[in-house]
Amino acid sequence: MVPPASNMDIVPDMVCPSCRAVIPASANFCMQCGKNIKKTSPSTTIARQIFIYSVSFFLAPFGLGYAFIYLKQPDTKSRTIGIISLVLTVCAIVLVITLAQIFMKSLYGSLDTLIY
Ligand SMILES: [Zn+2]
Numbered sequence: 001m002v003p004p005a006s007n008m009d010i011v012p013d014m015v016c017p018s019c020r021a022v023i024p025a026s027a028n029f030c031m032q033c034g035k036n037i038k039k040t041s042p043s044t045t046i047a048r049q050i051f052i053y054s055v056s057f058f059l060a061p062f063g064l065g066y067a068f069i070y071l072k073q074p075d076t077k078s079r080t081i082g083i084i085s086l087v088l089t090v091c092a093i094v095l096v097i098t099l100a101q102i103f104m105k106s107l108y109g110s111l112d113t114l115i116y
Contacts, residue, residue, distance in 0.1 A: 056088040
């Protein structure tokens with residue numbers, strides 16, 4: 001099935017990320033495997049990545065939202081961003097808990113020296 005040349009400049013074809021079938025860029029899902037081709041897939045630019053990683057680390061619970069959005073994407077790059085974001089979120093939470101424990105210990109430690 002070769003599309004007429006006149007169609008070429010209207011909708012350039014794209015490749016299905018799942019089965020590699022050539023499908024029209026205007027299609028919402030793959031005709032070959034039925035995979036949903038999301039038009040509004042999240043951006044994977046460097047600036048966007050830095051933003052997501054920053055949110056994941058400094059605003060840990062909010063980063064989880066981004067992490068899951070990217071983890072749900074079909075392409076490897078988005079999934080990698082999701083995984084990194086998830087790891088950063090977990091690291092940030094562990095760090096906060098560890099720092100809180102150290103802080104509490106030092107706080108009670110100084111209280112102990114004050115009392116006794
Ligand atoms: Zn497909």
